Structures are given as structure tokens and as C-alpha cells.
Amino acid sequence: MSTLKVYNSLTRQKETFEPLVNGHVGMYVCGPTVSGESHMGHARPFITFDIVYRYLMHLGYKVRYVRNITDAGHFEEEGREAEDKISKKATIEKLEPMELVQKYTNLYHWAMSQFNNLPPSIEPTATGHIVEQIGMIETIIADGYAYEVNGSVYFDVEKYNTDFAPKGQPYGMLSGRVLEDMLETTRDLDNQEEKRNKADFALWKNAPPEHIMRWKSPWGEGFPGWHIECSAMSTKYLGDQFDIHGGGMDLQFPHHECEIAQSTVCNHKTPARYWLHNNMITVNGKKMGKSYGNQISLTQMFTGNHPILEQAYAPMTIRFFILQTHYRSTLDFGNEALKAAEKGLKRLWEAYELSQKIELTAVQSADAALDATVRKLLATFDEYMNDDFNTAKVLASMFELVPVINGIKDKHIAADALSAETWQLLQKQLKLFVEDIFGLKSELAGGDGKLDGVVQLLITIRLDAKTKKDYVTSDKIRNELATLGIQLKDERDGGTSYSVN
Template sequence: MPLKLYNSLTRQKEVFEPLNAPNVGMYVCGPTVSGESHLGHARPFITFDVVYRFLMHLGYKVRYVRNITDAGHFEEEGKVADDKIASKAILEKLEPMELVQKYTHLYHWAMDQFNNLPPSIEPTATGHIIEQIEMIKKIMQDGYAYEANGSVYFDVLKYNEDYSKKNQPYGILSGRNLEDQLDTTRELDNQDEKKSKVDFALWKKVPVEHIMRWQSPWGEGFPGWHIECSAMATKYLGKKFDIHGGGMDLQFPHHECEIAQSTVCNHEIPARYWMHNNMITINGRKMGKSYNNVIKLSELFSGNHHELTQAYTPMTVRFFILQSQYRGTLDFSNEALQASEKALRRLMEAYEWLKAQSFVAGATAKDDNLDTQVNTWLKELTAFMEDDFNTAKVVANLFEIIPTINSLKDKHISIDALSGATWIFAQEQLTLFIENILGLKVDSGANRQQLNSVIQLLIEIRKDAKARKDFATSDKIRNQLTDIGIQLKDEKDGEMSYTFA
């Protein structure tokens, strides 16, 4: 089956056909590094990490570009003073690049915690001021932008008039028409500079006291917030590339503006497939800065937040996100995260055990029905991913297989219930999907090896105690290990195993 994905531009699932197979170009809008990333930000980065991983699994050579927005009107989060003088004092003390660096590091740390693969190219807005200025110049030359008082604005009405004739009106991606917007757009500052209130800034003039500013043909200022993605995507992926991704809230105006800018410069819609992940909600409401309801990633990992009853590991969060399909909203709650935590542990324990077994390829299956069923579940994993990256169904099937694995582990079934080939296929598919595609791994602490040796020693002592029917000693060892988070389990054959809570 071919890979199908939902294209926001056409509003339907389409077969994925790369422009230049086996190469694939993918651009995903990255973070604005003026503050710490929160749970909501985790979703696109995990979603598109899985997309990236799956495309590579299919054999594509993917160039994954994800930008860092580090240019603009930045102030340290939580330190925005309403008093202009105080605000200026903060800005004077704080070097913007210092702030940007701090949050870039934190962002990279979080991506690493989530086991997200690094993108092929991670360009910064500040590193591409020249490209942005060149692009703005080109848009002006073509007559779709104008200067006003040191700022440059995109002429949306003219663009819409001309490109509507080519069936590409402004609003093609978000499905809104310009007349509605003319009625509804709120009044903002400097509206009088613009020809129309729907026009958006390509370059913003800034006052002298502003630290983050660059020279341009129109004086000192900084680039508007849409042009960086157009400039960097064009530079690294060309005038037309395969996939453009981001959060749903970026569809308008950000991606709409990108389309307009790139279309003027490059004469075509920049990307063929537009993918948008839905939002994470909390108490039924989108998690976002404007609602003041965010849980930062560091808070999530430490449990230090009033909405949290405990800390959650990065893998728990990743698994939580992958348990839903990326186009639906996902509601955060402690109950839901705790469910994910337990489910993930069950999955990983069964998987780790299976991975460590050796099976003989030639052995035949005694239980044909089960053998067939397990094979079906395993094969479906690929089909689910090919259907618009349905990780929820992938996870569900993995859980269908777990009882069979655990049954073998606990000797409820014998090894020849399934054929050797099926067991080996299970090992291969689970490794492929759990580790390589879903990007899940065991959260492991340092010094695990020494710790394992110590536990092994305790197990030997406990075995001796049990042999003597010295249950007091035996229970003491088990109970105290339980207290420090290590769960001992007596196996049927007298062996003992353990897991970390």
C-alpha cells in the first residue's frame, strides 16, 4: 500500500508522491526561543519526528529542515513590564542573544529527552537576515509590497486580486475569504501605515533603543514574522518541496502568508503537502501562552506545577502523544498521563523480554489460529502508519500482541505455539516500530549495570532464604526493594526477575 497523508491544502487524504524521489524535502516550523517550550510544543516536534522516521524507513532520503525563530521583538518571559521605562531597563540589562541562546539550549535538551532525531538542517532566523532582505526586495520589485515609514508591508489585496485569477486567492490554505477578514480584523497599532488592515509586515522598523535590529535598505529594523520560513525553506529545500508541517494554529496567518510570499517570489505554492497537528488541551482548552495555562517541559519532567500530581518521564509524554492520532485534539490530565505511564511500562517490559530471546527459524506453529492472528497484527502495523501516520492504531496493535508475549514469558503457552518465523518476525517488527519508528526507548538511569549486579546478589540471598523457608528474610528483601522502587517477582521455575518502578 502506498503512503497516504492528509493534506490541509486540499482537505483530503492523498497518496504521497515525492517531487524528486527518493529525495524528500520537509520543512517544519520550529520554536520561538524567547521562552521555555511547553507540553503543547512537544506535539508537533514528536509528530514530525515520527513522520521523519517513517519516511526514512520507507527508504526516502529526507532533508528535514526545522527553523529556530530567534529574531524579533524579544523580552524575557514574565519580565514584561507595562511601564515603558522599566521595560527599557530590562532590555538594557539583557542581551537578546543571551536569552535566545539560553532557550535554544533548553529546547535542544528537551528534544533530546524526547528522543527526537535532530533535523538535517536547523537554520536560525538571525543567520538568514540577508536572504530575508533579498526576498523582501524581490516582492517589492514585483509590486506586492510597499514601504511605509521605514517598515515594509505585503499588499494582500493586490495579491489576492491578481492570484485569484490563477485560482490561488489569499486564504487558499485556511479557507477564509478576504471580505470576511476585512470586516473582522481587530485594530492594531500602526494600522495607519498599512494600505489595508489585512496587510502583514515583511520588515519592521524599530526605535533606536531596541537592541535586536539589523540594517536594511529601509533603515534599521527586524524581519516580519512570516518571511523567515519562506526564505529558509526556499534556500534549503528549493522553490517547491514536499511537506510543510506545523501546528494547526499556524495555518492562519503564518502559513497563509508564507504561501503568498513564496508564490510571488517563486511563482508556486512552496509545498505540495501541508500537514498540521492539532492542539493539546488542558481542561478542555488549548494549552497556549495566551490562555496562561501552559505546563513547561521542565515542570512536566519534575512534577513541579500545580496541575501535576507527579512527575512524568519524557518517554511517558512521548507515548501519551503517540497514543492519539495527530490531527485530533489531545486532552491533558494526570489520569491520562498516569495511564500512559503504566501502559508504556507494560509495553516496554514485554518488548525487552522478547528482544532478549532466541528463536529457531525452522520451528512450526502448533496453534495455527494464534500464529495467523499474530502475523496479521504485525503486518497491520505498516498499513496503519501508511494511513496518515496512525500511531494510535499502531500502539493498539502492539498491545494486542503483548498477552501472547507475556504468556510465553510466564509459560502459559509453549514456544512452539507460534512458528519460529513468527517469533522472529515479532522481534523484528517490534524493534522496528517501537524503537525506530515510534522512537520509544527505556528510560534508564546511570550505573544500571552495577545496580543490576547488586540486585542479582540480593536475589541469590533471597533464593537461599526461600530454600530454607526463611520467609522473614525473603520478604524483608523483597519489601525493602519494593520501597526503593524495585519490584521483585517470583517466577514459576524458582527464578526471580525484577523491574524498576
């Protein structure tokens, strides 16, 4: 078997993957900010790194997969500097901040279960690690790379760069940006006058009187900066240095760049050896965003309830759609592309299920050339996955096997054309990759997406009602669905599944 190679954003090249500890992998992936519902853009990184997680385990590694929950607001370096998304949304929805956080965390977990994503090994929250964040900030100040102004603490980017650039660790090493250019182009933000340089970023912010979420610190009451949260949590659970840091390409700068700088100061080494970034999703060739009116939430995807959507799309259709493109390539969303993915998944799944039912008994192949072709295609599954997790090429190989499977069923290909050994290998490889590694499942593959979408919408409404302690509405939805033969089951992780009798 070929060895695993991954594209390292830090070195900008493919490298042979070699973990720090033999047989073990530490992987940190930036999780959601739970101030609202996840959308299509969020689906891609979480499905991408679920595949990475599954494949690493398939290779025999014991993986500690850490994916955080950002529930302490979301400090906006590129927007209004002191805006807290969670406090702002809590005020709008008339909920306590942590009530809002719980609502959207539950909804996020539910969406992940719909996509059949495995839960991470550890899912730390930013609010649960304030002590660790304050400790890191104190270390950075003590080492001379941060300064306090009016109860806020800023990282001194220029001093860091002066000391670490000669060591080959400049600020901008991940994104390829040059500090001098950043100082010229950084736009003016709130409290800019507090900083020594425009490029400096906040480690801790002084909380104004109206700010709801606040914690005591050596510098007064305030809240953490966005970047320090991930550094603190990755260090606590994966150590001073770990194997893989993942996330969307939009996080390379400033988030991951800042993580590298502050973690390097605290731990005296670059935090992760391999940085993996998935590319973005566009909608009909345009960037996805609220201002474009093309940001589609996951419940809207599942129900079809959005002006852009022509129909509802089942979670497995979306998962399959994402796997059809290499994770580092741009993925353009459109109704025609998703409809094609729906048809493609149905065709593949039907052939896969058929392959598991047919039993061939011929000891030797009657068609040596076909037998060799099938074996060669099966061998490409691992070959392509070892080439930077190329799911698109694996799917292409699978579709080359579909006519063979259908041909044997329809008797266009003789039952003894393949040897029993080759057929058993085909059954084994397809089950392994379709279900275990690609995470596709039968419940929604080629199923009634509209029915599922309606039920999922009702589950979401019921969850919202329970969050607001409106148990009359919650119970009514459960009971009415039960009379229609649809049983709801509340899971331990806060999500809800259903079965049809």
C-alpha cells in the same frame, strides 16, 4: 506494502504521497521562538514530525529535514504589532538578546534530546538569514506586491488576491478564510494607519529607538516580519517548491497563509505540495495559555513542579502519551491520562524487552490460527503508518501482542504455538517500530521519573548558571552530583546527559 497516504491541509483530503524527486524528500517544519522555555504545546509538533521524519527514512527516502530557530524576535500580527518577544524578555532577564537566545536554544535542544527526537538535517536561524529575507522583500516590492511606509514594508494582500485568486491561489487557500470576511473582522493594531488594507502584513518593520535587535536595510534600520523568515529559509535549503511543510494547526493562519502568498510571488509556485498540521493540546478540556494558568513548561513536566501536576512525568511517558492519539486529533492533557500512559508504556516496554530475550525454535506453528493472527497484527504496523502516520492504531496492535508474549513467558501459551519465523518477525517488527520509528528508549521507560526529574532540574539550573558565567555554582552542581554517583556529560549540541554509577 501499501503506499503512504497523508492528509494535505491544502486540499483537505488524504493523498498518495509522491515526492518531487524520486527517493528524496524535502521537509520544512516551523521551529521554536527561543524567547522562553518550550512547553507541552510545543512538544507535540516536534515529536509528531520526528515520527514523520523517522518513518520516511524507514520507507527508504533520503530526507532533508529543515527546522528553523526563530531568534530575531517574534513579530505579533495578532497582538501588539511591533512587540519583539526576545528583546522584551532579554530586558526582563538582564541579558543580551543573543545571550538569551543561546540560553533558550540550549534548553530547547536539551528537551528535544530528552524526548529522543532526532536532530534535523539543517537548523537555520532567522538572524543568520537577514540577507536572504531582504532579497525576497526586494523581489516582492519590484513585482508590485509590497509597499514601503515610514521604513516599514507591507505585503499587499488585496492586490495579491486580485491577481492570484483567478489562478486558483487565493489568499486564504490554506485556512479556508475569505479575504472579504478578513477585512471586516481584522482588529485594529499599532501602525494600522500605515497599511493600505487591514489584512496586509509586515515583511519588514522600522525599528523604534528602544528596539534592541535591528539590522540595516534599503528601508532603514529595522527587523524582519515573522512570516518572511520561514519563506527565506525554506527556499534557500529546499528550493522554490518542496514536498512537506509541517507545523501546529495554530500556524495555518496567519503564518502559513502568509508564507504561501509571499513565496508564490517570489518563486511563482506554491512553496510546499503537502501541508501537514498537528492538532492542539488542551488541559482538562481548556485551551492551553498563560492567561488560563495552565501552560506547563517541559522542565515543570519532568519535575512535577506545577500546581496542576500531581507528580513528575518522564519524557518517554510524555512521548508515549502523544503517540497514543492521532496527530490530527485534539489531545487533552490530564494527570489521570498521563498516569495511564505511564502504566501503558511500562506494560508495553516490559513485553517488548521480554520478546527480545525469548527464542522460539519450532519450525512449524502448533497453533495455526494464533500464528496467522500474530502475522496479521504485525502487518498492520506499516498499514496504519501508511494511513497518515496513525501511531495510535499501531500501538493498539502492539498491545494485542502483549498477552501473547506474556502468555509464552508464563507458559499459558505453548512455546511451539508460534513458528520460529513468525516469532523472529515479531522481534524484528517490535524493535523497528518501538525504538527506531516511535523513538522510545529504555532509560526512562518505566524508570524512576522523580529521580530523573530532580537531576534534569539541576541540569537546567546549572545551564542557567553557565549562561550567566556563574561557574562557581555550575561546578558545585557537577561536583555534588558526582559525589552521589551521578556523572554529567556536556554534549556538543549544548545539551547535557547523565549516567548513574
